Every structure is written in C-alpha cells, then in structure tokens.
Amino acid sequence: MTKITGAEILLESLKKEKVEVFFGYPGGVLLPFFDKLYDAKEPRFILTRHEQGAAHAADGYARATGKVGVCIATSGPGATNLVTGIATAYMDSIPMVAITGQVGTHLIGNDAFQEADVTGITRSISKHNFLVKDVKILASTIKEAFYIARSGRPGPVVIDLPVDVQKAQAEFHYPEEVKIRSYCPTTEGHKGQIKRIAKAIEKAKKPIFYVGGGVILSGANKELLEIAEKTQIPVTTTLTAMGAFPETNALSLGMLGMHGTAYANHAVQDSDLLIAVGARFDDRVTGKLDEFATHARIVHIDIDPSSVSKNVEVDIPCIGDAKCILKGLSKVIKKKPDTKNWLSKIADWKKRAPLTYKKDDKLRPQYIVEEIDRITKGNAIITTEVGQNQMWAAQYFTWKKPRTFLTSGGLGTMGYGLPAAIGAKLGRPDKIVFDIAGDGSIQMNIQELATAVLNKIHVKIAILNNCYLGMVRQWQELFFDKKYSCTYIDSFKCPDFVKLAESYGAVGIRVTKKKDVKAAIEKAIKEPNTVLIDFRIEKEENVMPMVPAGQAINRMIGGMA
Amino acid sequence: MKKFTLSVLVENKFGVLARIAGLFSARGFNINSLAVAETEDSSISRITMVVEADEKTLEQIKKQLNKLIDIIKVIDFTKENCMEKELVFVKVKSDTGARDKIMQAVDSLNARVVDTGEGTLTVEEIGDTKKINATLELLRPFGIMEIVRTGKIAIRAGKKG
Numbered sequence: 001m002t003k004i005t006g007a008e009i010l011l012e013s014l015k016k017e018k019v020e021v022f023f024g025y026p027g028g029v030l031l032p033f034f035d036k037l038y039d040a041k042e043p044r045f046i047l048t049r050h051e052q053g054a055a056h057a058a059d060g061y062a063r064a065t066g067k068v069g070v071c072i073a074t075s076g077p078g079a080t081n082l083v084t085g086i087a088t089a090y091m092d093s094i095p096m097v098a099i100t101g102q103v104g105t106h107l108i109g110n111d112a113f114q115e116a117d118v119t120g121i122t123r124s125i126s127k128h129n130f131l132v133k134d135v136k137i138l139a140s141t142i143k144e145a146f147y148i149a150r151s152g153r154p155g156p157v158v159i160d161l162p163v164d165v166q167k168a169q170a171e172f173h174y175p176e177e178v179k180i181r182s183y184c185p186t187t188e189g190h191k192g193q194i195k196r197i198a199k200a201i202e203k204a205k206k207p208i209f210y211v212g213g214g215v216i217l218s219g220a221n222k223e224l225l226e227i228a229e230k231t232q233i234p235v236t237t238t239l240t241a242m243g244a245f246p247e248t249n250a251l252s253l254g255m256l257g258m259h260g261t262a263y264a265n266h267a268v269q270d271s272d273l274l275i276a277v278g279a280r281f282d283d284r285v286t287g288k289l290d291e292f293a294t295h296a297r298i299v300h301i302d303i304d305p306s307s308v309s310k311n312v313e314v315d316i317p318c319i320g321d322a323k324c325i326l327k328g329l330s331k332v333i334k335k336k337p338d339t340k341n342w343l344s345k346i347a348d349w350k351k352r353a354p355l356t357y358k359k360d361d362k363l364r365p366q367y368i369v370e371e372i373d374r375i376t377k378g379n380a381i382i383t384t385e386v387g388q389n390q391m392w393a394a395q396y397f398t399w400k401k402p403r404t405f406l407t408s409g410g411l412g413t414m415g416y417g418l419p420a421a422i423g424a425k426l427g428r429p430d431k432i433v434f435d436i437a438g439d440g441s442i443q444m445n446i447q448e449l450a451t452a453v454l455n456k457i458h459v460k461i462a463i464l465n466n467c468y469l470g471m472v473r474q475w476q477e478l479f480f481d482k483k484y485s486c487t488y489i490d491s492f493k494c495p496d497f498v499k500l501a502e503s504y505g506a507v508g509i510r511v512t513k514k515k516d517v518k519a520a521i522e523k524a525i526k527e528p529n530t531v532l533i534d535f536r537i538e539k540e541e542n543v544m545p546m547v548p549a550g551q552a553i554n555r556m557i558g559g560m561a
Numbered sequence: 562m563k564k565f566t567l568s569v570l571v572e573n574k575f576g577v578l579a580r581i582a583g584l585f586s587a588r589g590f591n592i593n594s595l596a597v598a599e600t601e602d603s604s605i606s607r608i609t610m611v612v613e614a615d616e617k618t619l620e621q622i623k624k625q626l627n628k629l630i631d632i633i634k635v636i637d638f639t640k641e642n643c644m645e646k647e648l649v650f651v652k653v654k655s656d657t658g659a660r661d662k663i664m665q666a667v668d669s670l671n672a673r674v675v676d677t678g679e680g681t682l683t684v685e686e687i688g689d690t691k692k693i694n695a696t697l698e699l700l701r702p703f704g705i706m707e708i709v710r711t712g713k714i715a716i717r718a719g720k721k722g
Binding site: 119120123124127128131148180181182183304305306308309310 | 580
C-alpha cells in the first residue's frame with residue numbers, strides 16, 4: 001500500500017467521518033495540511049476571521065445538526081484562541097473535534113515560536129485530548145477522537161498535531177470500529193431502577209419533569225412528549241433544553257431557574273417527585289441548594305454518573321441514554337398518577353404570574369423577540385449572545401422543536417451567537433437563522449460578519465441595543481445601589497452598527513420605534529444577504545422575573561404575588 | 562474527613578498522571594499520598610492513592626476518576642481486606658552516646674539501619690501507616706534530620722485482583 005503524509009491522512013480521515021464542513025484559520029505549523037486542502041474538493045472549509053469564531057461556528061453546526069463540529073487552528077495563539085470555544089462546547093456537552101497544529105516534535109518543550117502546551121491547557125476543558133507524536137497512529141487517533149466526542153455524554157476532543165507528523169508518511173488505514181478498554185459509556189438504563197422510577201411516578205401526587213440539554217443531545221424529545229402526555233406530568237426545561245418539549249403543550253411550564261417562569265419554579269418547589277432527565281442541577285437552576293425541592297423525591301436520569309448526587313442528593317438514579325430510558329419507562333408505567341389537582345394548581349399559578357412585560361408604545365426587547373417568532377412562524381433557528389438578550393430570547397420565543405435554540409448555557413460565553421449562527425446556517429441552510437444579540441456581546445466576534453458575507457452564509461442579526469452591558473447593569477441596579485460601574489458602553493454613539501454592517505457588505509437596518517419592528521424583520525428575512533438590525537431598545541429594561549443569586553427559586557423578584 | 566485508599570488502574574501513557582492531578586486541583590479534592598508504577602501488564606500502570614474526604618466527596622472523586630478516558634478501573638480498598646505497606650527512610654542524629662539507644666530502638670521495631678554516617682544513622686522501616694508513624698515517634702526524641710516516605714501501596718487479599 002502506498003504511503004501518504006500525515007496532512008493527507010487528516011484530510012482523508014475527515015472525509016471518512018463524513019465531515020461536510022469545518023471551520024478554522026491557517027498558520028505556520030498547519031502549512032502542510034492547508035497545502036493539501038488547497039487541492040481537495042471536500043470537505044468544505046470556512047475561513048473565519050478569528051479562531052474563536054471557528055470554534056463557535058463548529059459548535060453551532062453541531063447543535064443545529066446533532067453531528068460532530070470540527071475546527072482547526074494553528075499552534076500557540078491559534079490554539080489559545082480556540083480555548084473559549086472548546087470550553088463553551090464542554091460545558092454544554094457539545095460534540096466537537098478541535099484540531100490544533102503544534103511545533104515539531106523535536107521542539108516541543110523548548111519554548112519554540114508559537115508553542116503552547118495545548119494538551120495541558122485544554123485538559124480541564126475538553127472531554128479528552130491527544131498529542132499525536134507518531135504518524136502511524138494518526139488515523140486511529142482521529143477515529144477515537146470522533147467516537148469519544150459523539151458517544152456517551154458528548155464533548156469536545158482536541159487533537160494536537162505537530163508539523164513534522166503532518167509531513168511524515170504512513171499507510172492509511174481508517175479503522176472501521178473503535179474499542180477503548182477504558183471507555184465504555186452506559187446507554188441502556190438499569191431495568192430495576194427503571195421499575196423503581198415507574199413505581200414512584202405511579203404513586204406521585206405532584207410530579208414534575210425537569211429536563212435538560214441531555215434530552216436534546218440524545219434526541220429523546222418524542223419519548224419525552226409521549227411519557228409526559230401519557231402520565232400527565234408537567235415539564236419544565238432548562239436553558240439548553242428549550243425546544244425539547246413544545247411550549248404549546250398545556251403541560252409545558254417553560255424554563256425554570258434564575259429567570260424561569262414563576263410557575264415553573266413554584267411547581268418544582270412544591271413537587272413531591274422531581275424527575276430530572278439529562279440535566280445537571282446547575283446553580284442557575286437550583287438557587288439555594290438547601291431549599292431546593294425539599295418535599296420531593298429526586299429521580300435522576302443521566303448518561304454521566306458523575307452528575308448524579310453532585311449537587312443534589314438523588315433518591316433514584318438511573319444511568320444511561322435518556323431516549324432509551326424514557327422509552328423503557330413509558331412501557332413499564334402501569335397506572336397513570338392522579339395529577340388532576342396538581343395540574344389545576346399549576347394552571348392557577350400560570351394565571352396569577354404569567355410571563356409578561358409592559359405593553360406600551362416603547363421599543364421593548366420582549367416585543368422584538370415575539371415579533372421574530374411570529375414572523376418566522378416559530379421555524380427559525382435562534383442563536384444568542386449572553387446576558388439579557390439570551391434570557392429574553394429564552395423567555396419570549398415559543399419553543400417547539402429541539403435544536404432550534406443555540407446558546408452558551410454553562411459557560412455563558414459572550415460572542416457566541418454570530419459565529420454559532422454561521423455554523424447553524426451551514427448545517428441547516430433551509431432555516432432562517434437569527435442571532436439575538438446584545439450591543440456588548442456582538443462586538444466580541446463582530447469580525448465574523450466578513451465570514452458570513454464572503455461565504456454567502458446569510459444570517460440575520462437582531463441587536464437589542466441598550467447601550468449597556470445589560471445583565472451586569474441589571475445586577476448593579478438591583479444589588480449594588482445603581483452604581484453602573486463600567487457597564488455603560490454607549491452603543492448609540494459608537495459603533496454605528498448600520499455603517500459597520502454596510503462596510504462588511506452586509507445590510508444594516510436601524511429601528512428606533514415599535515411600529516417599525518415588523519417591517520424591519522420582514523426586510524431582513526427577504527434580503528438575500530446577511531442583515532444586521534440595530535434595535536435601539538429601552539435602556540434600562542430588566543429581565544424579569546428573577547431569583548437573586550443564592551436565594552430559593554420560589555423567592556423571585558417580579559414573581560408570584 | 563476520613564482517609565480512603567483507592568487503587569486506580571490506568572493506561573500507561575504520558576499525561577495520565579497530569580490528568581489526575583489536574584482533576585484533583587480543579588475540583589478541590591485532597592490527595593494525601595500517591596504511588597505510581599507499571600503493573601504485570603506493561604500497558605497498564607497502577608496508582609495507589611490515599612485521599613482525604615467525606616463520603617459524598619469520595620463518591621465524586623471515584624466518579625470523576627472513572628470519567629477520565631485513560632482510567633481503566635477505580636477500586637476502593639477502604640472496605641476491602643487488603644495488605645498495605647509504606648516505606649520510610651529516617652535520618653536521625655546520632656551522637657556517640659545516642660547511637661546505642663537508637664540501635665536498641667531500631668531492633669525493637671524490626672526496622673533496620675541502612676546507612677551510618679558521621680553523627681547520623683539512616684533507618685529504614687516498612688509497614689502500614691500505623692507502624693511507620695510509631696517508628697517516627699520513637700525516633701523523634703533523638704532528633705530527626707530528614708524523612709523520606711513513599712505513598713502507600715496496597716493489594717487485595719485472596720484471588721481478587
């Protein structure tokens with residue numbers, strides 16, 4: 001068999017993994033790879049303007065499609081620029097393979113030009129990483145990396161690839177299968193545990209499903225809908241699980257937690273059986289731990305054993321894939337619990353404390369979000385930045401389908417939304433993709449406008465521009481005597497977002513009045529180009545309701561009277 | 562907080578120990594001692610570690626260790642019937658007057674002197690933690706100059722590996 005170079009092996013391996021598109025930025029030690037890429041017809045490569053953009057784009061692609069996202073960056077600063085994107089994917093369990101160039105093996109450890117200890121740096125923010133020192137194991141390493149990234153609890157895997165290994169030659173065998181003796185994730189749930197859960201459900205008076213991103217990752221939304229309807233148990237979702245359960249369903253309680261609905265939080269606190277599925281009891285969800293769901297027996301269905309009893313002591317754990325377990329559980333539940341009183345109590349809460357905002361003539365962000373939802377008929381993919389924009393998006397879209405809300409939940413990464421939208425649009429070209437942005441966050445990766453425009457990846461950006469780093473300002477207003485320290489960024493003055501968009505060749509629209517919102521959104525959708533809308537909203541609008549940090553989640557500002 | 566002995570089988574690859582050390586520091590777990598070496602299978606290393614934790618943290622430590630891709634198996638020896646040993650070298654001051662007394666003490670301990678220098682004796686002791694600590698206490702009055710102590714190693718009794 002003829003030998004090929006490591007660079008060619010990498011390229012061929014990506015094809016074997018059926019990678020359609022990947023994102024990145026070249027550099028010195030990646031020259032052998034980019035040289036081979038020049039002649040290759042596939043996969044499609046998208047050159048971003050910053051490595052962080054490449055990582056988020058790969059992440060957005062992965063979240064929108066369920067496939068593994070791939071990004072590549074050079075050694076040293078290229079790799080360190082990927083770090084935020086890798087950490088973002090890690091916190092939300094997104095399957096990703098990040099390839100970094102590395103200095104030649106003989107130079108490693110010598111403080112060479114553009115050298116960084118990438119496996120060291122990424123160890124705690126990736127599911128696994130590899131430094132490949134021998135071209136003979138390159139193909140099998142790539143196979144393992146993709147397998148680890150997508151299996152079990154998914155996550156990013158880093159492959160650090162020295163320049164000399166890209167030049168060295170070996171025969172190319174891409175393994176058909178992969179078996180790692182030290183890594184065998186459990187998928188089937190324990191039958192006995194599933195029966196125990198069924199019994200607990202049958203006996204419950206006030207049960208509730210608390211659903212996390214794991215349900216979307218495992219594709220268990222159908223199974224969830226089926227079991228919820230069969231048992232008449234209400235469902236609340238976390239930020240990363242919006243769309244896992246249709247909010248049009250009467251059993252939906254929307255989001256829970258710090259900016260969740262008051263009725264979701266009250267239902268959790270009052271429940272006698274909390275069934276967590278693919279969720280991890282994050283502090284933004286639980287609030288004060290000692291006072292979280294104290295009357296409830298806790299069931300936890302999760303693929304990651306280390307999530308169980310990490311924050312909240314679990315009564316009935318069940319390790320495995322959410323889809324498998326929910327399917328099995330549905331079968332063994334003999335008798336539906338009597339939840340009639342419970343549901344009417346919740347319906348009453350919904351009436352008493354609905355999610356709402358002041359409806360007047362002012363340009364309010366919630367209205368913009370609702371209009372985008374209405375005009376796109378709820379069919380768009382929404383990405384967000386982080387902060388108020390993210391919370392308003394989560395609250396005021398009516399989520400119906402999984403993989404339509406892409407947001408940095410765990411790490412809370414500003415600058416995520418635009419590159420993620422680019423990745424999502426490439427993965428789902430049939431969809432309208434909107435980035436709901438803030439005037440602060442959008443400036444963190446604004447350079448990716450070039451990537452969108454030049455590659456004709458037509459994403460739409462709605463900046464909810466309030467001149468502030470709004471979420472931090474909101475905390476300063478509520479908890480720091482309105483001392484707006486370093487949060488006023490004056491984005492009505494600088495930059496001129498419309499001109500900025502135009503300078504990139506995108507379309508810029510400015511909206512200052514409520515009556516112009518509809519036309520602007522319609523124009524943005526119609527325009528065969530990337531469009532940025534600068535919505536100049538009320539400057540001091542707050543995200544409500546809100547659980548102050550460290551409080552029990554039913555003690556909400558703007559919650560139940 | 563109690564002390565627990567974990568025996569961890571890992572892939573014999575570079576970087577595995579760093580993954581474990583990183584995990585412990587990132588999550589605020591405490592390692593009391595550590596002993597690492599190759600096993601009968603050269604592709605596998607065994608790490609015997611003593612950790613200080615409450616029961617809940619211990620559970621997390623075990624789960625987090627298991628989650629690392631290169632870790633093959635984590636065995637909790639705390640409730641197992643097993644043999645445990647540590648080794649210590651103690652360098653003790655030995656003036657002419659003290660030397661006999663130290664020798665006597667060493668004999669009573671089943672320890673042994675492995676080196677005699679000018680004004681010093683180096684004592685070696687092998688045993689479980691309790692025995693090692695007793696040895697140190699007995700030698701302390703003579704003036705300990707240096708202690709070099711290994712981490713604990715342990716093996717399960719009987720057939721079970």
